[in-house]
Amino acid sequence: MALAEIRDDYLGLVRRRRIYGGLLIVVFVAMMVSGFRLADDRNAGGFWQGLHQIGDFSAALVTEAAQKWTNLPGHMLAAVPALIETLNIALVATLIGCLAGTALSLAATRGLARWPRLVPVARRLSDIFRAIPEIVIALVLIFILGGGPVPAVIAIAVHTAGAMGKLFSEVNENVDLKPVEGLASVGATWSQRIWLGVIPQVAPNYLSYSLLRLEINIRASAILGFVGAGGIGYELRNAMTFGQGKFDQAAAIFLLLFATIVVVDQISGLARHRLTHGAPA
């Protein structure tokens, strides 16, 4: 190709890129700005008018908590059973969700599925499980089962099953099928092939994802408490929405919950690091 030709081609490319890039930026900025203005407009208070009050609530909370700091340990202790309930909700939901997600992912992976025709069904199923917000399932189940931890467990487990179904099936796609075929050749059943041929390969990845999920689910179970599904979120919401007068309790519960989340994050982070990078020698 002659230099002139290359030059024209490249200049054309630059022009196109500038037009597309410029357009993309203009569209994006327009979306952000108009979106912000729209939201600002639809909000009761405006962004600029409210900005100076942004710390008011926290200030009231902190002031009261500081005044009654002697109450904090007592409130914390009182919230421990609720915290344990929240942790149990998260742990049980993660366990059940990850087991169900494993089943879904196996059903959704071509080449491993017991019933290959159902692969698309399993995929759509995990998409739908993933798409339904936990709060929806929880609220419907509260109507049927009454309040308490079980609706929360089911709600989180369903969502976890969907999310893990997808993540795990991505792991499964990369599985080495040779051992599976080796087991098939000796007359192993489907469960034997999966358990002995697939699970050992994917277990570290599964575990790492499940730990990450546990962190997310602790948060989720605290949130579901907010809508009446028990646990520490429920206590926190009651204290916070009572307002002035119970802010010390709110602060105590919040600190407890926050500390728990940080601790679990750290532990699971370390465990995941070990899973992906091997144990320190």
Added chain:
Amino acid sequence: MLDIRNATRLFGSKAAVDAVSFRVEGPAFVGIIGRSGAGKSTLLRMMNGLTPATSGQILVEGRDVAVLTGAAAREWQSHCAMIFQQFNLVPRMDVVSNVLHGILNRRSTLQTVLNLWPRADILRALAILDRLGIAEQAPKRAEALSGGQQQRVAIARALMQDPRIILADEPIASLDPMNAQIVMDTLKRINVEDGRMVIANLHTLDTARRYCDRVIGMRDGRVVFDGLPGQLTTGVARDIYGADADFNESATSTAIPTDTSADAEYAARMLA
């Protein structure tokens, strides 16, 4: 004992195995040769049941194993051991467990999944490993072994099955010449000492000549040669491989260096 009649397998409209028929009586060492794509692997997989046959019969002692499904098919597989080019072991599990997988079909799923192997099975697996000279490796993970050792573990798994037929799909193609010889010698020993039928896909003529009692040549899914190793002349080989006149078998040889002289002599005689 083994009677294959018009065994055919279509993939789409293409026949990978095309009306193959042959009979094998007694514990022969049968080699199947043919160039890449000839249908050797498919044929073996059909015998084992990994790939269902489109039509035709595979009679073993009078029973058609090609029509079996479900538990019956798995029961047949448990008597028909398969050895793969890439060994197909479970890499993260130890050697003994891999050998024990040979009897998965005869123990309950729960028992095997929970690793509840009877002591007698474990001892038998060890004995087989010992016979193949790799008992020392028993507690190691399969992935930690060399290729030749892994293939011997695969053979041990096959022996664990106590099979009537051992099918070996290019068992030495991923091995260096040194290991290749050990593996072929092992297979031959099983064939001779235990009297088990071995059918092996091989991609080198010299190996076929040295170890087989009978050689079947396949081309485009059909059997184009069926005879004694001694009948495998260069012309026949050219025919099987569809090669032109400058076909040079040493290009595909995996014989270990010390043996080349013997081979070269043999080849020279045959090609003369």
Added chain:
Amino acid sequence: MLDIRNATRLFGSKAAVDAVSFRVEGPAFVGIIGRSGAGKSTLLRMMNGLTPATSGQILVEGRDVAVLTGAAAREWQSHCAMIFQQFNLVPRMDVVSNVLHGILNRRSTLQTVLNLWPRADILRALAILDRLGIAEQAPKRAEALSGGQQQRVAIARALMQDPRIILADEPIASLDPMNAQIVMDTLKRINVEDGRMVIANLHTLDTARRYCDRVIGMRDGRVVFDGLPGQLTTGVARDIYGADADFNESATSTAIPTDTSADAEYAARMLA
């Protein structure tokens, strides 16, 4: 033109470059050799300003560039091009953009950050690429190029700077012999045709001998040799490299095979 006086750089208490002084007049091709850790890279980086000098002066046309900071330092860098062993291009951007990075200092920040390069600059970049024989690659991403091509892009970026000095830190160490020769030839051409000073760290004697007008040998941060390529005897080389009697320079040679005979002859003559 370039006058380095007692340039010193300490890392902790260790002197990576230790009171180095030399002068280069006019557009010479200077090679710096020395074993790993001798301080070659640090010296080049000090000249460019990537690593500040601990003490000493680096005078370019009478101005000490070692004391410059901020905008003045960046202005100097824009006249002092640097070529790296690993090319140090932006891999995800296209070749022309990478070349244009050579004049980042001379265009406004806003303009460059938005990638709004003037047409004239783009044309100049293309012309430089054409001169180096890689215009065809202009729209490709840098990461899609071979090592030799990437290094030529890096040279194009250097030329784009229209520099007074080109510093090349082991420009061919990551390249295969074929590409190495192309890159060295290109640098030599620039040196000869454009009359630009080139200072190159080299880790092979034969390259230094073939391309350089002058060779500086460093050891433990100090200049231990400064002379013509022809003065680079085996003894001197042993000295520079701190090697003992069985020093064999061919072990480090990256010369492309067709040239080896000439080199070997040269080496034999020198080592005789």
Added chain:
Amino acid sequence: MSAATLEARTVALMDRKRRVALAVPAMILAYLIYAAISFDLAGLAQRARLDNAAVLLADAVSHKVHVTRDNRREALSVSVEGSARATYPAKRIPDWIATDGGRTTIALGRGHVVTYDGPVTTYDIPGYGPVTLTVGDEVTLTTPDGITPDFINAGPARVTITTDAGRVTATRARTETLRYFWGWELFFFDLSSPFSGLSPAQVLTTIVAGPPLVEGRSNLSLALSEFWTNDIWQHGAVAWAIFETVLMAFLGTFGAAFVALPLAFLAAQNFTPSRWLRFAVRRVFDFVRGVDALIFTIILSRAFGPGPLTGALAILLTDTGSFGKLFSEALENVDKKPIEGVQSTGANAIQRYRFGVIPQVMPVLISQVLYFLESNTRSATIIGAITGGGIGLMLTQAIQTTQDWEKVTYYILLIVVMVIAMDNLSGWLRRKLIRGD
């Protein structure tokens, strides 16, 4: 190694594996049993109201028409779901209700007939006989055999008869008959619409060929606007609520990305040499990430009041923490070479970041941001439920008032479709932006 030791060692190894294989499921099982006990699963099984589930499922796919007689004013009204805004005008009462002076006959289908005759209500139940409810100072029940069967809940002042065909309730104040129908009634047009009561085919022919129902306006635009402003289903408001939810997710996610990017440099080891600054910024990230968006909505609603902006800002704050962490990790993995290359030409700091850093981390950043966009759409549903905006508020309120299960179903379907659409959109963008340049 002798054969015997080898054997012993192997058997021991298999024993160990066996113990692990048994212990892990056993531990999980034990934990689940503990959880079942602590969650009082047994008690829950007793308390579970499967009839509620049945009501919910039935109501999700059906609707009921209330035929109500106000016993004090002696007036009759017919409405869908008992809603004042879906009351049939007197002239358009459905044809299975016949009124004739003080007497009203309601056919519930399959031979079930309810008659209001002044204060006396008669329910003729096939295979059982007529049941009479007389409203006076009390509600008097008369059954054919004089016994009160299971399907009648009778008190002195209130009687309810529930059959497969419908439900009749009488109190001193009013008598009400409920008839159930399949499907979502009035989904397209409410009762005040000129299209109401037309079959789909009739609506289509009206739109395509009919004379204009309203002067100077095409029937199509009229139909669309009638649908959009449907008083019962409020499609316009629902669409707006979905948009508001997506808006919260969009503003929150991208806003957070913009805030987090510069801060991430401060938290990255290779860009911020000061350990203390790095430590401080990281703890800030951890903190805003650990405080959930829901708590931020409460905190922020003091400053900004209810509305989508508050929700968007809450997402923005939380995600600033998440992005800060993820981005700073991406930044710590950047290759220094291109930066040095750009630096050696005399580029200033902004140029170094723009050309040396951004191109390297961009794919990671875009991928993370888009991943969060999808997941934030789901979070925005929940946040909206608390802060008062979007489809989440509509959904939670519909659930909490426990009446409109068909609307709950509708909202859930819309949410699932919305999230799946966002998932696909973000996947598409990821592929477009990262693979293509």
Added chain:
Amino acid sequence: QEITEFRIGLLGGENAQDRMASNECLRAYAEEALGVPTRLFTPADYNGVIQGLLGGSLDMAWLGASAYAAVFVADEDAVEPVLVKTNMDGSYTYHSIGFARADSGITSLDDMQGRSFAFADPNSTSGFLIPNVELPEAGYSMTEGEYFSRIAFSGGHEQSIIGVVNGDFDAGVTWADGQGEWEDGYNSGALRKAADAGIVDMNDIVEIWKSSPIPEGPVVIRKALPDDVKQTMIDLVAAMHETDPECAYGIAAGETSGFTPVTHEEYETIIAIRRAEMN
């Protein structure tokens, strides 16, 4: 000073969209009377409205008595009560009603020893604040485990009713005007709504306790607003019963005899109770 916009917060146990629809007429009247854009907001719960009033992003709202107390306790200068809804008989009180399942054998609080008990929402006057004070005064301890085996917040009035009917709780409290008949769920209140919706058959539950009269929650208006704005809105709402009865019905969510002026003094008891609740 001038206002540029007027914002009304809406509360209640109705669908957000239904609330919007029933109050749309008020919005239109207000816009006309004030001459500035007027908008309605429907936060999910009491807290949203309380925060909006405290932060000044809402100008007017109709609160529960306890929620008003919460606002007052947090900031005395935030809002002032201006109007209150009156019942058909002219009173402006209602009651907290304790109820249980008819088949549980519970007929009064005396039968509740060792049973579970549900409040509605911590900011609810009838669903928490009043019973939480009046029950201990009557000798039933509100410390969990002392008299009642379990005390919980169901989350709202509907949830309390469903919870009791489902058997999650042995008894709960909710609100009703106390007028009309029990079998209808009284004339208005959460029980009436639930009975009308078919969630509960009033034959299945019994009243086990009734509080002393509680003042209706006030319509409050932000103190910082210009006086003429306040007056315009007060006049508008007060006269609504005359000018547009249908609209008044929508705003009050039922039959009333109109809105009548009210002052802060009416709520001092409630505020005192609420202060006593604080830790």
